Amino acid sequence: MTEYRHEYKYRIDARQKAVLQLRAQGVLERDAHAGADGEYLIRSLYFDSPDDVCFFENENGDDPREKYRIRFYNCDTSRISLECKAKTRGMTKKTACPLTFDQCMQFMAGGIPEPEREVSTRQTAMFTQMQLKCLRPVVIVQYSRMPFVCGVGNVRVTFDDCIVSSNDIAGFLRPEIPLRSVLGTGESILEVKWDELLPAYIKEQLALDSLQWMSFSKYYLCRKYNCYGGVRA
Numbered sequence: 001m002t003e004y005r006h007e008y009k010y011r012i013d014a015r016q017k018a019v020l021q022l023r024a025q026g027v028l029e030r031d032a033h034a035g036a037d038g039e040y041l042i043r044s045l046y047f048d049s050p051d052d053v054c055f056f057e058n059e060n061g062d063d064p065r066e067k068y069r070i071r072f073y074n075c076d077t078s079r080i081s082l083e084c085k086a087k088t089r090g091m092t093k094k095t096a097c098p099l100t101f102d103q104c105m106q107f108m109a110g111g112i113p114e115p116e117r118e119v120s121t122r123q124t125a126m127f128t129q130m131q132l133k134c135l136r137p138v139v140i141v142q143y144s145r146m147p148f149v150c151g152v153g154n155v156r157v158t159f160d161d162c163i164v165s166s167n168d169i170a171g172f173l174r175p176e177i178p179l180r181s182v183l184g185t186g187e188s189i190l191e192v193k194w195d196e197l198l199p200a201y202i203k204e205q206l207a208l209d210s211l212q213w214m215s216f217s218k219y220y221l222c223r224k225y226n227c228y229g230g231v232r233a
Contacts, residue, residue: 003093003195004088004091004092004093005091005092005093005154005193005194005195006090006091006192006193006194006195006198007091007092007191007192007193008191008192008193008208008213009189009190009191009192009213009214009215009216010189010190010191010192010208010211010212010213010214011187011188011189011190011212011214011216012187012188012189012190012211013186013187013188014186014187014188016190016211017159017161017188017190020159020190020206020207021146021159023205023206023207024148024157024159024205024206025148026205027150027201027202027205028148028149028150028155028157028202029148029149029150030147030148030149031147031148031149031156033073033147034146034147035074038146039144039145039146040073040074040144040145040147041073041074041075041142041143041144041145042071042073042142042143042144042145043071043072043073043075043140043141043142043172044069044070044071044140044141044142045069045070045071045107045108045137045139045140045169045172046067046068046069046137046138046139046140046141046219046222046223047067047068047069047107047130047135047136047137047138048067048135048136048138048223049133049134049135049136050134050136052223053133054066054067054219055219055220055223055224058217058219058220059220061215063087063088063089063090064086064087064088064089065086065087066084066085066086066087067084067085067219068082068083068084068126068129068130068135069082069083069085069141069219070082070083070099070104070107070137070172071083072173075175077101077104077173079098080098080099080100080101080104081096081097081098081099082096082097082098082099082107082123082126083095083096084096084126084129092193095122095126097119097120097122097123097126098119098123100116101173103116104172104173105173107137108137108169108170108172108173110136110137112127112130112131113127115127137169137172138169138223139165139166139167139219139222139223140165140166140167140168140169140172140177140222141163141164141165141218141219141222142162142163142164142165142166142179143160143161143162143163143164143218144160144161144162145158145159145160145161146158146159146161150199150202152197152199153194153195153196153197153198153199154194154195155192155193155194155198155199155202156191156192156193156194157190157191157192157193157202157206158190158191158193159188159189159190160188160189160190160191160218161188162181163181163182163183163189163218163221163222164179164180164181164182164222165179165180165182165221165222165223165225166178166179166180180225182218182221182222182225183221189216189218190206190211192206192208
């Protein structure tokens with residue numbers, strides 16, 4: 001994905017989630033990448049500078065801003081990607097490139113690996129930017145996602161549950177690591193993303209006008225309340 005998209009986030013409770021998931025099933029398609037239960041697991045390793053520029057940009061609501069992360073799904077380390085998520089004028093854009101297992105290990109150790117020659121120039125550009133910004137790994141974010149999609153407007157609606165964090169950077173690729181919950185019991189995050197058009201029937205079915213939109217960063221929350229005592233690491 002290379003274009004900027006609208007992205008709205010809502011913090012919802014268990015009752016709201018149950019109702020909205022039923023409504024979403026009525027007007028949206030299941031994401032083909034989801035498992036039999038309609039969900040998949042996301043684990044990301046986020047980066048920041050030595051003076052925590054990304055953390056404070058999130059705290060201050062700066063615009064534009066961007067952050068880098070390494071991500072893989074369902075504990076499958078055969079497909080690992082490096083992503084840069086940028087925010088400008090309230091809209092977001094995600095740029096991604098593949099990583100090898102060894103490259104990921106080098107990033108986890110605080111280094112910047114050599115780009116693969118056969119990979120597009122995007123990897124070289126992303127590695128260079130991370131080096132210029134002196135980025136290093138700071139926190140792991142993990143959660144379960146139930147995604148729905150609609151071709152009209154390229155709409156994506158997701159319910160994110162069990163958001164947890166860890167400072168066990170060395171264990172990022174291991175199936176089991178120590179984790180700490182960062183949301184209240186029964187709380188979830190509803191995300192609604194689209195290109196130029198959010199069809200009115202989807203907006204109405206999800207009753208978005210009755211929900212409280214919020215600026216929410218999983219990275220920021222996990223850094224602020226990490227798994228070793230509730231202070232920034």
